[in-house]
Amino acid sequence: MTRIYLDHAATTPILPEVKAAMEPWLGAGFGNPSSLHEEGRRARAAIDEARETVSAYLGCLFAEVIFTSSGTEAANLAIVGAALANTDRSRNRVLLGATEHHCVLHTQPVLERMGYRVELIPVDRIARVRLDGLEAMMGSDVLLVSVMSANNELGTIQPVAEVADLAHRHGALFHCDAVQTLAILDFGFRILDFGCDLASFSAHKIYGPKGVGALYVKAGTKVKPLTVGGGQERELRAGTENVAGIVGFGAALGLREALRASGADSEIRGPTEPHFSRDAFLDRLVEAGFKPSVPNRADTLPGHAHVRLPGVDAETMLIRLDRMGVSASSGAACSSGSLEPSHVLLACGYSPREASEGLRFTFGRTSAIEEAEEASARVVEAGMRLTSSQGSAHPG
Ligand code: PLP
Numbered sequence: 001m002t003r004i005y006l007d008h009a010a011t012t013p014i015l016p017e018v019k020a021a022m023e024p025w026l027g028a029g030f031g032n033p034s035s036l037h038e039e040g041r042r043a044r045a046a047i048d049e050a051r052e053t054v055s056a057y058l059g060c061l062f063a064e065v066i067f068t069s070s071g072t073e074a075a076n077l078a079i080v081g082a083a084l085a086n087t088d089r090s091r092n093r094v095l096l097g098a099t100e101h102h103c104v105l106h107t108q109p110v111l112e113r114m115g116y117r118v119e120l121i122p123v124d125r126i127a128r129v130r131l132d133g134l135e136a137m138m139g140s141d142v143l144l145v146s147v148m149s150a151n152n153e154l155g156t157i158q159p160v161a162e163v164a165d166l167a168h169r170h171g172a173l174f175h176c177d178a179v180q181t182l183a184i185l186d187f188g189f190r191i192l193d194f195g196c197d198l199a200s201f202s203a204h205k206i207y208g209p210k211g212v213g214a215l216y217v218k219a220g221t222k223v224k225p226l227t228v229g230g231g232q233e234r235e236l237r238a239g240t241e242n243v244a245g246i247v248g249f250g251a252a253l254g255l256r257e258a259l260r261a262s263g264a265d266s267e268i269r270g271p272t273e274p275h276f277s278r279d280a281f282l283d284r285l286v287e288a289g290f291k292p293s294v295p296n297r298a299d300t301l302p303g304h305a306h307v308r309l310p311g312v313d314a315e316t317m318l319i320r321l322d323r324m325g326v327s328a329s330s331g332a333a334c335s336s337g338s339l340e341p342s343h344v345l346l347a348c349g350y351s352p353r354e355a356s357e358g359l360r361f362t363f364g365r366t367s368a369i370e371e372a373e374e375a376s377a378r379v380v381e382a383g384m385r386l387t388s389s390q391g392s393a394h395p396g
Pocket of ligand 1: 009010070071072073101103148151152177179180201202203204211213
């Protein structure tokens with residue numbers, strides 16, 4: 001049975017061109033970029049070239065890009081680093097979207113130990129931050145607001161420009177976890193236009209390597225490092241750089257840019273463009289009784305399909321699907337071997353039971369329509385078997 005990978009929001013395969021670009025830096029190009037000799041200078045030049053690609057893609061200054069070990073580290077550095085650098089202690093509140101990734105939400109106890117008050121911005125039924133809620137929470141005591149560009153579970157696109165504007169009107173900083181949208185042609189590169197002071201990115205969501213991320217730090221934004229001991233990355237991220245990984249990030253982004261510039265229409269272009277494989281897949285599931293979590297597809301990223309099959313728990317379904325050759329996820333955290341209810345669905349107002357039913361299928365650049373059709377047949381079959389064994393209504 002051929003396997004069908006529908007978990008591109010979790011990670012994407014490294015493109016052969018990216019791997020080829022990285023290889024020299026895992027072999028002969030082993031120099032330490034901080035060394036003054038030729039091997040070191042070559043490694044430094046390779047990092048600079050990647051930084052040039054990333055900054056050109058984002059439309060920012062070369063020095064505004066800080067490479068990190070992951071999207072997680074970038075978001076931690078943005079939020080905790082800004083809190084560490086803050087000298088105006090009358091700004092003692094930090095506002096985080098209630099359905100942010102844990103790399104943002106789990107900064108809460110760290111910030112609280114530093115004396116900050118952390119509050120969660122409410123979201124609507126599809127995990128979109130409520131601007132009226134945020135407006136009511138804003139004040140001159142807010143240091144930073146963090147809202148993602150699109151939700152990694154439901155795929156919901158966030159009103160980033162409006163959030164940034166609200167934050168700025170009250171003199172607060174705005175951080176955007178833009179990890180899920182960097183790959184979206186015609187959108188990913190525009191994120192800074194919406195008014196970010198800080199923005200986090202990750203390479204492995206865009207067909208690059210794992211273990212590399214980047215933080216955009218707008219010139220003049222005060223951030224303190226979380227790792228100390230070396231002056232790397234403009235003294236914001238101590239530690240010898242992952243040269244091969246950074247080169248791979250640059251190569252992956254360079255390929256996205258080339259695709260965008262060439263106008264290749266087989267690619268996912270914009271957040272409101274239909275993704276034919278995703279749409280065909282979702283149509284079949286809805287017909288069979290699965291409930292889409294975001295009724296209007298234009299509200300989500302084009303590769304995302306998030307559904308629930310009422311009465312069937314995600315973990316059971318995902319294990320069954322894995323055996324049937326379909327790789328998907330729930331987006332919910334896995335702790336001690338079993339899935340917790342999704343914090344995203346809980347924040348959207350679902351019951352704990354319903355929040356354990358979320359299934360996320362995410363399509364990538366190579367997800368063909370035939371694959372989508374085959375996957376939907378397998379998912380519907382798995383759903384039928386599970387509902388009949390659990391005595392619920394059959395999805396047809
Ligand atoms: N933010 C979002 C929205 C994500 O989806 C992810 C990855 O799942 C991350 C941050 C973390 O990125 P990384 O895996 O590079 O740490």
